[in-house]
Amino acid sequence: MAEKKTKKETAPKKKxxxxxxxxxxxxxxxxxxxxxxxxxxxxxxxxxxxxxxxxVDIEDVQEYSKSLPDVAFADNxxxxxxxxxxxxxxxxxxxxxxxxxxxxxxxxxxxxPTFRTATKxxxxxxxxxEMANIREQGSWVHMHDREGxxxxxKDAIRIAVAKASMLEDLFPKTVPVEKAAMVVGAGVAGxxxxxxLANAGIKTYLIExxxxxxxxxxxxxxxxxxxxxxxxxxxxxxxxxxRAENIELMTCAEVEDVEGYIGNFDVTIRRKARGVLTPDEAxxxxxxxxxxxxxxxxxxxxxxxxxxxxxxxxxxRKAIYIYHPQVVPLIYTIDWDSCIKCGLCVDICGDKKAIDxxxxxxxxxxxxxxAILATGYDMFPIEKKDEWGYKKYENVVNSLxxxxxICASGPTGGHLVRPSDGETPKKVAFLLCAGSRxxxxxxxxxxxxxxxxxxxxxxxxxxxxxxxCQPYLFYMDIRSFGKMYEEFYYRIQDEGAKFMRGxxxxxLEDPVTKNLIINAEDTLLNRPxxxxxxxVVLAAAVQPAEETERTRKLFGVSxxxxxxxxxxxxxxxxxxxxxxxxxLAGVCQGPKDIPDTVASAEGAASAASIPIHRGEVELEPxxxxxxxxxxxGCGMCVNLxxxxxxxxxxxxxxxxxxxxxxxxxGCGTCGGFCPGGAIWMQHFATPQIIAQIxxxxxxxxx
Amino acid sequence: xxxxxxxxxxxxxxxWCSYAGADLAGSARTQYPPDIRIVRVMCTGxxxxxxILKAFTxxxxxxxxxxxxxxxxxxxxxxxxxxxxxxxxxxxxxxxGLEDKRLRMTFVSASEGAKWAKVVEDVVKTxxxxxxxxxxxxxx
Numbered sequence: 001m002a003e004k005k006t007k008k009e010t011a012p013k014k015k016x017x018x019x020x021x022x023x024x025x026x027x028x029x030x031x032x033x034x035x036x037x038x039x040x041x042x043x044x045x046x047x048x049x050x051x052x053x054x055x056v057d058i059e060d061v062q063e064y065s066k067s068l069p070d071v072a073f074a075d076n077x078x079x080x081x082x083x084x085x086x087x088x089x090x091x092x093x094x095x096x097x098x099x100x101x102x103x104x105x106x107x108x109x110x111x112x113p114t115f116r117t118a119t120k121x122x123x124x125x126x127x128x129x130e131m132a133n134i135r136e137q138g139s140w141v142h143m144h145d146r147e148g149x150x151x152x153x154k155d156a157i158r159i160a161v162a163k164a165s166m167l168e169d170l171f172p173k174t175v176p177v178e179k180a181a182m183v184v185g186a187g188v189a190g191x192x193x194x195x196x197l198a199n200a201g202i203k204t205y206l207i208e209x210x211x212x213x214x215x216x217x218x219x220x221x222x223x224x225x226x227x228x229x230x231x232x233x234x235x236x237x238x239x240x241x242x243r244a245e246n247i248e249l250m251t252c253a254e255v256e257d258v259e260g261y262i263g264n265f266d267v268t269i270r271r272k273a274r275g276v277l278t279p280d281e282a283x284x285x286x287x288x289x290x291x292x293x294x295x296x297x298x299x300x301x302x303x304x305x306x307x308x309x310x311x312x313x314x315x316x317r318k319a320i321y322i323y324h325p326q327v328v329p330l331i332y333t334i335d336w337d338s339c340i341k342c343g344l345c346v347d348i349c350g351d352k353k354a355i356d357x358x359x360x361x362x363x364x365x366x367x368x369x370x371a372i373l374a375t376g377y378d379m380f381p382i383e384k385k386d387e388w389g390y391k392k393y394e395n396v397v398n399s400l401x402x403x404x405x406i407c408a409s410g411p412t413g414g415h416l417v418r419p420s421d422g423e424t425p426k427k428v429a430f431l432l433c434a435g436s437r438x439x440x441x442x443x444x445x446x447x448x449x450x451x452x453x454x455x456x457x458x459x460x461x462x463x464x465x466x467x468x469c470q471p472y473l474f475y476m477d478i479r480s481f482g483k484m485y486e487e488f489y490y491r492i493q494d495e496g497a498k499f500m501r502g503x504x505x506x507x508l509e510d511p512v513t514k515n516l517i518i519n520a521e522d523t524l525l526n527r528p529x530x531x532x533x534x535x536v537v538l539a540a541a542v543q544p545a546e547e548t549e550r551t552r553k554l555f556g557v558s559x560x561x562x563x564x565x566x567x568x569x570x571x572x573x574x575x576x577x578x579x580x581x582x583x584l585a586g587v588c589q590g591p592k593d594i595p596d597t598v599a600s601a602e603g604a605a606s607a608a609s610i611p612i613h614r615g616e617v618e619l620e621p622x623x624x625x626x627x628x629x630x631x632x633g634c635g636m637c638v639n640l641x642x643x644x645x646x647x648x649x650x651x652x653x654x655x656x657x658x659x660x661x662x663x664x665x666g667c668g669t670c671g672g673f674c675p676g677g678a679i680w681m682q683h684f685a686t687p688q689i690i691a692q693i694x695x696x697x698x699x700x701x702x
Numbered sequence: 703x704x705x706x707x708x709x710x711x712x713x714x715x716x717x718w719c720s721y722a723g724a725d726l727a728g729s730a731r732t733q734y735p736p737d738i739r740i741v742r743v744m745c746t747g748x749x750x751x752x753x754i755l756k757a758f759t760x761x762x763x764x765x766x767x768x769x770x771x772x773x774x775x776x777x778x779x780x781x782x783x784x785x786x787x788x789x790x791x792x793x794x795x796x797x798x799g800l801e802d803k804r805l806r807m808t809f810v811s812a813s814e815g816a817k818w819a820k821v822v823e824d825v826v827k828t829x830x831x832x833x834x835x836x837x838x839x840x841x842x
Contacts, residue, residue: 107725108742109717136728137740141819148736155739556776558719560813578718578776578812622744640747642778667777668748672784677752684743690756692741696712697760 039165040072042098043157044089046080046105048135055139055149061104064154069699070165072096080105086118093122100124100164104132104157125169127621127683132160155696162695166688172618173661177263177369177611179203184255184551187215188234188594189586189601190374191241196605198246202612205366206241207269208251209547212327214238215376219310219400221407221414223594224457225488231409235326242328252333254547256363258371258554261665262581263617265368273359275320275334282354292354294322294330298345306338312401314419315411320345320355324409370608371555373565373577374585374601375548380435380541384442388431388538393509394420395516396536398434399454406461416462418535420514425469425534428462429518430455431504432475435541444541446562449591451539452479456489458537459497471497472531474504474520482593500529507536542591555582564590575604580617583608622666622683624659630678631656637670637679646670709763709829711738713822714753716746716781719770719811726815734819735826738766745769746807747780751791754805758795761838764804764829768821771809781809801832 043065047053058076065074073096077085080103089101101124103115108131116126134153142149179202183194186208194206206213217223218238220230241247250271257268282291298320307313310323317323319339320332332354339357346355379400383391390396395418397405408414418425432455435443452475459471478499480489493499504520516536520529544563552559556579558566565588568576575583585604586597611617624637624646633655638646645663648655657678671681680686715721721742727734743749746769757765767788769781785807792802806825810818 107721107728109722109725133725133740136725138728140728140731141734142736143731143733145736152736152739159739159741553773556778558770558774558776558812561811566812578722640783642780665777667745667780668743669745669777669780669783672748672750672787681748684748686750686752689741689743689750689753693712693753693757693762694760696739696741697710697757697762 037099039070039100040096040098041070041100041102041161041164042073042089042092042096043068043071043075043102043104043161044080044085044092045074045076045134045153045157046085046103047076047078048105048139049078052105052135052139052153055143055146056134056153057146057150060150061153061157065104065157065161068158068161070100071161072098081111081114086114086121089115089118090122093119093124098122098124099128100161100167101129102132102157102160102164103129104134104153104160106135107131107133107137125171127170128164128167130160130164130167132156158695158699159692162691162699163688166685166691167683170621170682172621173623174616174618175263175662176616177614178265178367179612179615180205180366180368181608181612182207182265182267182366182368182371183374183585184371185215185374185376185545185586185588186213186241186249186251187374187376187586188217188237189376189588189597190215190372191237192598192601193372193374193585193605193608194247195237195240195244196602197609198244200605200609200613202246202609204247205267205269205368206247206249207253207255208249209254210323211251211274211331211333212323212329213241213249213251214326214328216400217594218324218326219312220403221410222457222461224453225482225484227457227460231326238326238328249329250364251329251331255551255554258556260367261619262579263369263611264662265371265581267366267368267371269364269366271362271364273336273361274331275336275339275356275359276332277354277356278329278331282352287353290351290353292331293352294332296322296332297348298332298355301344301348303342303344304338304340306335311404311411314401314404369612370581370583372583372585372601372604372608373551373555373557373588374604375551375565375588376545377542377587377591378545380444380543382435382538382540385435385438387506388434388504388536389507389509389516390538390540393507393514393516393536394418395425395509395514395534396507396538398538398540399451399458400540402458402537406458406465414465416466418514423534424466425462426466427470427472427531427533428535428537429472429474429516429531429533430458430537430539431507432473432478432539433503434538437476438541444543444562446541446591447479448539448541449479450593451541452477453482453485453488453593455537455539456480456492456497459492460495463495463497472533473497473499474518475499475501476503482595502529542587544588548588555579557582557584560590564588575600575607581608581611619662620666622668622681623661623664624666624668624670625680625682626657626659627678627680628656630676632676632678633657634675637674640669640673642667642669707834709737709826709834710761711764711766711825711829712757712762713738713740713766713768714743714746714749715740715767715810716769716776717742717744718776719774719809720768720818722812723810723814723818726813727818728815730815732815732819734822737826738822745775745777745780746784747775747777749784749787751787751794754791755794758800758804758835758837761835762804763832763835764806764825766821766825767805767807768810768818769807771811774811800835800837803828804832804835
């Protein structure tokens with residue numbers, strides 16, 4: 001104990017010295033009067049009801065805190081985040097002349113902003129606050145180890161006090177916000193978000209990788225539970241997007257690179273060569289009255305035939321094509337993989353001169369203040385679950401193929417037929433949870449959330465369209481959780497759909513009739529099922545769209561375990577991400593039906609518009625600073641910085657490093673390597689971190 | 703006395719992935735041994751080799767540095783640079799005769815609460831098996 005004490009007493013002096021030299025250099029912005037004062041730290045311990053108090057001995061921890069060096073005051077309260085709790089902090093600052101605050105409670109990721117505000121209200125710089133996490137990383141993970149949790153809480157407070165006693169006044173940097181936004185993905189989520197932003201007066205770049213906007217929703221026939229025609233409610237929105245003055249729509253485009261930070265993102269967009277000029281592009285090239293008007297003559301003469309991906313490959317398209325007649329923008333596109341450059345299309349296009357077979361990709365740079373990712377989903381490749389025979393048996397289709405087959409604008413004009421022989425099916429089985437809620441490691445462990453409802457809709461559609469056709473639904477649970485969904489479920493039951501609770505073991509094909517034999521177990525009746533049907537529809541799981549992974553990395557957004565993009569907080573910030581200024585809309589964050597998707601898009605648009613309307617944002621001042629007298633000008637840090645925020649400059653006849661604060665994001669990669677210890681990372685300075693380590697290992701009571 | 707000994711382990715973890723992952727373990731009430739103390743940094747790129755050496759000379763029995771998965775760093779590549787330094791420190795520890803297993807670098811994302819609990823369990827076990835930091839004896 002005695003040994004510990006001596007160490008502790010010598011340590012602060014050393015630290016003080018380092019700090020003093022550091023102070024001299026990182027210029028301006030500081031309130032020097034306060035720096036001179038001896039640290040007086042106030043410690044506040046939160047019970048969080050019984051969340052903390054249930055596993056941590058609060059009284060014991062408070063008594064211990066009082067014994068720590070630099071602690072001038074300690075208190076506890078039921079809920080520190082409540083108004084009276086916060087008032088305790090503000091009052092104590094004034095009453096006890098505190099210079100630093102420690103709140104031992106939940107995670108700083110949750111309540112650091114709250115307590116910084118309280119610290120500020122007490123008249124102290126908000127950055128003189130440090131949090132000790134004794135809930136998420138204390139009481140909650142050592143619930144049955146009161147002694148262990150209490151000891152850990154004491155240590156956490158000791159570590160926090162060591163830092164709090166050394167914290168300095170910091171001032172966030174305010175930067176202007178570019179009055180423009182970007183939305184990546186133009187499905188219903190991206191379109192809604194872009195329209196909302198545009199209507200709020202914000203210039204919005206809407207980026208879509210496909211030649212048309214509309215996304216998955218434009219492939220659907222009807223929408224549950226109202227049975228609105230999907231295209232009928234979507235195409236007006238598509239037209240609005242195409243027309244909106246504030247929306248700059250870029251189709252056949254991908255985000256290539258993202259630089260900068262909230263308020264000032266510099267985004268490079270790759271506009272892939274479409275091979276066809278829009279009327280505007282033609283005019284810019286001096287072709288009067290030229291450009292594509294969507295007449296389709298080129299398609300007529302094109303000799304190359306390919307499957308149309310919009311129709312799930314069930315309808316042909318040419319090498320120069322549009323997905324469907326209602327595309328926005330109505331501009332043809334060349335598929336370079338199949339184009340043979342015969343030039344027939346160029347000839348027939350004639351004076352419009354819309355087609356350019358030599359067109360190259362173009363890189364466009366735009367500056368935006370905020371961005372929304374709405375990258376959507378793909379169908380899970382259900383052939384991986386080979387027991388159900390997808391891609392093995394012709395009459396097994398996935399639900400998106402079924403949508404096209406039942407859709408009036410689809411390849412069969414809305415007449416449902418069996419792919420094998422074009423006959424109308426009389427018995428159709430729907431396999432729900434195909435690849436969802438699957439813990440075998442092949443499928444997805446999550447619930448895809450909208451398959452139950454669209455399968456009910458599919459059952460309704462075949463009952464309505466094909467007299468005498470019987471739908472069978474094999475399900476695990478029917479999850480009809482939305483508004484009017486349960487009622488829709490009852491309606492489909494009344495209409496005569498048959499429901500069998502049980503996951504299908506396998507699907508076999510009769511090689512002569514191409515009928516399918518389903519082997520399953522009815523778990524309600526406790527008996528095996530052996531059922532012959534004409535057609536099987538797999539309600540396949542959904543997964544993040546192919547490009548999601550690449551795009552999220554460009555924007556610095558994390559992903560959940562299941563691949564969906566990670567929100568900042570699942571309940572309190574479902575549209576935000578950990579990258580300030582980047583938001584999520586729609587299914588890219590997790591499976592959602594259309595109402596939830598649109599709601600999330602409107603939420604994201606609202607959130608993304610806030611910094612833009614405010615006009616400026618505050619950046620956390622965790623900037624690097626150069627301690628010039630220690631800097632040897634080696635330049636090692638300059639190369640380490642991923643943001644080009646550091647540079648060597650001439651000062652007093654020698655080279656020293658200089659920081660551009662607006663570019664510095666505060667990662668500290670430079671500070672972790674500077675051989676001379678010449679970089680002062682604000683709020684995470686080396687002496688502060690060393691003090692924390694010392695406090696943990698050799699620190700203790702006064 | 704030998705049974706009484708509990709290792710002192712320092713965890714230096716990044717704010718965006720591992721700290722969030724550790725919080726998630728808390729929200730999910732995933733239980734793990736209480737023998738680790740956390741210092742939060744914004745990025746594992748911030749971890750100066752000095753911090754680790756200081757911890758060992760102060761008597762830490764183990765040090766865990768944990769950040770984002772490669773390619774997921776909030777600051778693009780700080781975790782690569784941090785990881786590179788950890789290799790350097792590990793070889794340094796070996797050279798001075800300290801088991802390099804006392805230093806561990808892991809990658810735990812914000813959604814991997816269960817993994818965080820597992821990592822802490824593993825580290826506590828490894829360090830417990832290794833026994834107390836011999837430098838602690840030397841310092842006396």
